Amino acid sequence: MKSQVLDNKKNPKLLLKNHRFFIFTAQFIIVNCLNIVSVKAATPAPVLSVVQSPENTQHWIGITKRLQTIGVPYCVLPLENVKSAADWGDRQVLFLPNIETLTAEQAIALERWTNKGGNLIASGAVGSLSAPGVRQLLKNLLGSYWGFSLNNKQQLKPPKTQLPAWVNQKGLFGQVHGGVLVPNDGASKAVAVWNSQDNAAAVVSTERSTLLGWRWGTDAASSAELDTAWLQVALNRHISTPANGNQKITESAPNCPAPIAKTPSTSPTSPTDAINPVSTRKQDEAIDQLEQTVRWDVVPNSHEPINAGEAAAMQQQLENLIGRVESAHLAALANAPKSDVSQSVKGEDRQLATTRLVTPIPNQEQVLAQARVIVNNLPRLIANKNYALARQQWLVARNNLWKQFPVDRRLAPAEIRAVWLDRGTIVRAGGEQGLSKVFDRLAQSGINTIFFEVVNAGYPIYPSQVAPQQNPLIRDWDPLAVGVKLAHERGMELHAWVWTFAVGNQRHNELLNINPDYPGPVLAAHPGWANYDNQGKIIPVGQTKPFLDPANPEARQYLLKLYEEIVTRYKVDGLQLDYIRYPFQDPAAGRTYGYGQAARGEFQKLTGVDPVTITPSQAQLWQQWTAFRTQQVDSFVTEVSQMMRQKRTNLILSVAVFPLPEAERIQKLQQHWEVWARRGDIDLIIPMTYAQDTVRFQQLAQPWIASTQLGSTLLIPGIRLLSLPTLGTLDQLQLVRDLPVGGYALFAAENVNHELHKLFVNTQGKFASVINEPIPHRDPLQSAVTRYNALQREWRLVLHQEKLQISPKVISEFHSQAEVLQNALTQLATSPSPRKLLVAKSSLTRFQSQFRVWMRDQNISNSYQIKAWENRLSTIERLLRYGEKRLELNSQQRTNQSPKF
Missing domain, CATH: 3.40.50.880 (Class I glutamine amidotransferase (GATase) domain)
Structure with missing residues (x-):
């Protein structure tokens, strides 16, 4: 279905014959x-x-x-x-x-x-x-x-x-x-x-x-x-x-x-630009290419022209940021202790704007007003070609708005707050005492889920009876056993984070002071399991990691035994698959991968063709070859899921994946995670939506958050902390909280500096209720109740202060239907059953439809907040869908455990 790209060298002109004649000269024509x-x-x-x-x-x-x-x-x-x-x-x-x-x-x-x-x-x-x-x-x-x-x-x-x-x-x-x-x-x-x-x-x-x-x-x-x-x-x-x-x-x-279309050589967002095999820095992650194709830069003092699209985007982003700031303040008051809420409401003038619910600094209203003035003035500045001033004012408004976020109040209840705890941080801890300090900081920060790096570059971090060698950087202790103990003592979950098909790392070799070309312990012991590119290289040009051949049955069996060992020997709460894909490729540039001995032999049996001889120009065969490789990954995810369900039904299976467009991702990575979700193989999808600002982050995350192809799977956007300003991080977190998702994952623990730690402690940690708060992927039904209660507190605050211009009749109906939904959700969480689930889902659907009618006029004057509320209702809907899946799994477990006569 997707467009095909014509090589302009072979076909520089295309003559379209009809009742008119057009000649198109282009570098490529879709x-x-x-x-x-x-x-x-x-x-x-x-x-x-x-x-x-x-x-x-x-x-x-x-x-x-x-x-x-x-x-x-x-x-x-x-x-x-x-x-x-x-x-x-x-x-x-x-x-x-x-x-x-x-x-x-x-x-x-x-x-x-x-x-x-x-x-x-x-x-x-x-x-x-x-x-x-x-x-x-x-x-x-x-x-x-x-x-x-x-x-x-x-x-x-x-x-x-x-x-x-x-x-x-x-x-x-x-x-x-x-x-x-x-x-x-x-x-x-x-x-x-x-x-x-x-x-x-x-x-x-x-x-x-x-x-x-x-x-x-x-x-x-x-x-x-x-x-x-x-x-x-x-x-x-x-x-x-x-x-x-x-x-x-x-x-x-x-x-x-x-x-x-624009030529790849001149377009600043061309995927071709992002692939640079002769770069001075080796690019070993597909996310490098992804970040370079999603650009958003407002350069101060630049006199470059601003086109209409850029102008509209600049306006829209400031409007959205104003909405996030106001939404954060409302959430902060709604989640404050009851005594604080009553005092704030009592002393608040009913004619004040919503943004005055919490005022961390005296000039909050002025900053918001100034930002709105800038939003309205941008078109005039740009029309007058005053581009530098337009950019300067935009940046001033953004930075001032960032400073208005409440940084001393709790901002969200019952969300997944996950962090990747990387191998480097674990190694530096040196033992239980050092690792305990890491877990203390994360617990204080309100983190409730740890993705603990257990297998990296082919080395397990624990003493394994399956893997060839434990990580040499770990000596005389078992970090996984210690990590599970520390997490559970602090009320947190620990999920084993494993590299799947990537089984070596040249950068890791440098740390060990060994030959850079060492393929890692797995391929050193089993060279026949290796995967290759179309030039016969184990490591693709410009990258740093060798991969297993996913079509090799012995390699697959090895990984399954390794994961079985992890989930049976240790009381981990889940397993996360990383590198569950092929290396990054660019078929259009002749860089392809997947030519392991097993894959070549199996594909040749199926088609009679050695895949090494196939090129992308052979459309049908190339599609078969791509589908074959993609299927190897798909089927392995299914096998891991089945193994985990058999061993421990309550385990959570998550995947760290790339948010590239589906067709592009299949061609370049053979990673089709929508299929895994629809099959019900996985519980959590964590797209690595890493970006240096909120605009790019939303561009990467929004398509997948809005996707209807994920079944009952929960989607949790990933945020990379490296080089992010502290308030920029809070801005991305607030966006997540205003979107229909149940939480986020931070990459990585080593980047949680003192300033970020303090921010997290003040906005999502240090509260006694956090310890007893449900985690959405573990207790989705109770999480739905908790989130709905917070939503009702926001509505009560706004209605009490007459911020919503709604007639008394509508308010009465609103309260009545809100109570019906409250009762349905509470009864379901208290005593789950299929019948109560059906009642709750029906009540929610009815309430969502009516909510849009009730808020129709408000949507004109405060569209951002209304959309945020609708998104939070959608999050509850997704939690119920996921909860239905967990109920079915639990029912199956009880059936399997019942005595046979």
Whole structure:
């Protein structure tokens, strides 16, 4: 489905023949065309671009089948390729099926594209997960926005007003599971409504847009017949020369070039730039490449022009930061001891803004006001080409806002607060006494989960009966035994963090003062288990680690025995798989990996082809080879999961993974963690969303947090502390707390300096309740209750101070339904059962739908806080889903342990 890249050296010009002639000269041209039906003598260009993103990938089969039924000639446009208006292409119509996240840059480009005459068709909760400014822009473009989801399927019917002439096809009205659309005043028109008392809008149109209020292309939402009927009439109205009546558009084009992309050699965000085999510093982590492709830099005093996309992003980021600061203050007051809360509320003037709930320094209000002024002034400064001043004011506002975060109050309850405890810190501890001090600091910081580095570069940190050699840096003690003891004494969990397929490290060899080319103890003992690149090298160019061949059955069995030893000899609470992938590769540059003896032999048996002879230009074979390698990793995760469930059902299996786009990740790492999640093999996904600022962090984390492909698995973003300013770290943590996730993981313990330690102690540690607080992955149902209680405290504070302009009738209904949900969650946590789980889930779903209605007006004036509250409700929903999985596992365990007669 993804776009193909044409080599400009072989094909510098592409001539597209139709009733017009265009010549595109480019370094590479993204081409992803679908020739659907036979080409007539005069082949017209496609009239439709269909936008694909990670959010609608799971729907893509259904989307494609429906498009083929209609027979419209179309092109697939990857959303990630869109940076400017030109990137949306020059087709007459653009279709956005079920795309909920657009960047400010993409939204502005979309507005410019429509201003040039483009027509939009969209479906589902389009843009609903985007930033507030983006949602507002899309609302203007589409004439409406997605209000809330309906609980069940409802009948789609015509409105009471006269139907427009273009809604003239049968099969448009039937049972659909969708959501309520909220039209704008004026030019918006509801052309279909839901069969409800208020006849809420289901399809809304403007002169240049049509919005369908359900997830198009999904059988769970609607039938294929109804989907195709609506798209057909929408296309007919938006195409300048529509087909007559119900006639399908059957012409197809032989080529459908997407807009010309920037050359890899000049684009600052090109993945090619990130791969530098002759770098002065060896890059042995794929995250190095990832960080270099996600850039956000506001350089002080720079006079470089600021384009419209950058300007919008700068505004949006300051608005979001203002929202995070206000949200943090509200959470701080809600989580304060009761005596503090009552005193603060009693003495607070009801007319003050929410930001005055807690005031760590006198000028907080002035800073927030000044930041809002800067947000509003940025467009004028940029229009006047005063770029240096715009950047300077932006940086001043950001730094001043950072200083407004409450740093002396508790900010969040019942979250996963994890840290990777690295080998270096363990080695430096030198023994139980030294390691005890490390655990004391982490416990004081409120950390409740330790990822303890147990296997590194092929060396276990404990005396193993399976591995060839214990880490030589450890002498006369067992750090794993000591670590488990220390963690449990402090009420923390300890998960064994293991390197999986990476079994050596040239940097570790330097520490041991041995030959840099030493492959590590495992491959030294078993050289036949080694993996190789396409040049026959064990360690890829520019990297530092040799890998096992995941297709080698003996290597797999060795790892399984090693992990079994860890989880049976030691009372660890879980196992975390790191390096559960192949080394970083770049097939387009001819750097590929995976040619171990076992893999080559097995693939040759399956296909009759030695994979060493295959190149990416052989599309079908290369896809088979990539799928084969990916399957080796997938199946090993399943085997580890099954082994752990058999040994100890209550163990938690987590994975440290890369947040690269799915297709790119499979090509470059063969790491398909969405599959592991959907199969239920893993409990926690920790994407290494490492970034030097909050903007980049959100760009990396947001797609995966919003993903619907993860089943019941909990996702916990990773934050790298190295080089992060202290308040920048707090900013990233606050973003996590305002998103629908249950916690975070910090990399790594060695980077928790004195300043960070003090911050953590003051904002998430030192509270007696932390010790008895549930950990979401261990006790998800009680965590759901705890988090909901905190959410209710925030609502009570805001309602008490009349910060929400809601009628008394709505407030009464709000309180009543909130209490119903409270009772359902409490009863479930107290005495879990499938029936109580069903009641709790139903109550939550109903409350979420009503919440969007109750807060509809507030969403206009305080969209960030309303979205944060919705996200926290979503977190509770995810905890219930994960809790259902844990209940099933516990039930299976009881069944297996019951006596057999």
